[in-house]
Amino acid sequence: MKTVAKWGFYIILIILFRMVNDYVPRDIDSELLPYVESFEKWTGTKLQGRYYSIKFARQYPGVAAVALGMNNDDAVIVRVDPIIWARLSKQQRSWLVYHELAHDVHNSIHDTSFLMNRSIPVFLTDQILEAAKDQYLITLRNGTNKI
Numbered sequence: 001m002k003t004v005a006k007w008g009f010y011i012i013l014i015i016l017f018r019m020v021n022d023y024v025p026r027d028i029d030s031e032l033l034p035y036v037e038s039f040e041k042w043t044g045t046k047l048q049g050r051y052y053s054i055k056f057a058r059q060y061p062g063v064a065a066v067a068l069g070m071n072n073d074d075a076v077i078v079r080v081d082p083i084i085w086a087r088l089s090k091q092q093r094s095w096l097v098y099h100e101l102a103h104d105v106h107n108s109i110h111d112t113s114f115l116m117n118r119s120i121p122v123f124l125t126d127q128i129l130e131a132a133k134d135q136y137l138i139t140l141r142n143g144t145n146k147i
């Protein structure tokens, strides 16, 4: 009985350690979460790193969003301007979150694909967005997202 209790204790410890190990703090505004999950899905990238903070915050005039965790693989930190966000279409919102996560998660740089253009496309349809995703995946596969 004593041995069983001891093993039970060890098993509980192992489970607890595994939970701590698997636990990744995700501080993501609920309105942004579906876009983040969509990015993870179509890029096949589980956001890696130790800290995730994807939230709304006012930016300098004309700045729609920033990827503060770019080139820091321990953190994914994105801030989206709520005033600009409110004026965007669903496709533009997707484009913006994908763009910032591409910077932050993959260290992608500007002008390497349509998704990595500096400004939010004025005209964007589901079809254009799908093509932009496909094109981005090719740059990711070839490593040209960083050159």
Ligand SMILES: [Zn+2]
Pocket: 099, 103, 110, 117, 118
């Ligand atoms: Zn950018």
